[in-house]
Amino acid sequence: MSLTLDLPLYRTDVTACSRCAKAVTFEHSWKTLDGGRICAGCVGEQVEAYRLTTVADREIPF
Numbered sequence: 001m002s003l004t005l006d007l008p009l010y011r012t013d014v015t016a017c018s019r020c021a022k023a024v025t026f027e028h029s030w031k032t033l034d035g036g037r038i039c040a041g042c043v044g045e046q047v048e049a050y051r052l053t054t055v056a057d058r059e060i061p062f
């Protein structure tokens, strides 16, 4: 994947969180693997969900 220079994105441009649809600036949103952008709150949730998934998948030695 490459960035196109004819479509400049600015850090202060507003986009919508692809998870909760809240308006966020690029500066305060994170790119997801599927090409969307999510807000800080959803990043926190995603990270937490991922951590829980990895914990759930892992053998706990006691």
Ligand SMILES: [Zn+2]
Binding pocket: 017, 018, 019, 020, 021, 022, 038, 039, 040, 041, 042
């Ligand atoms: Zn969000």
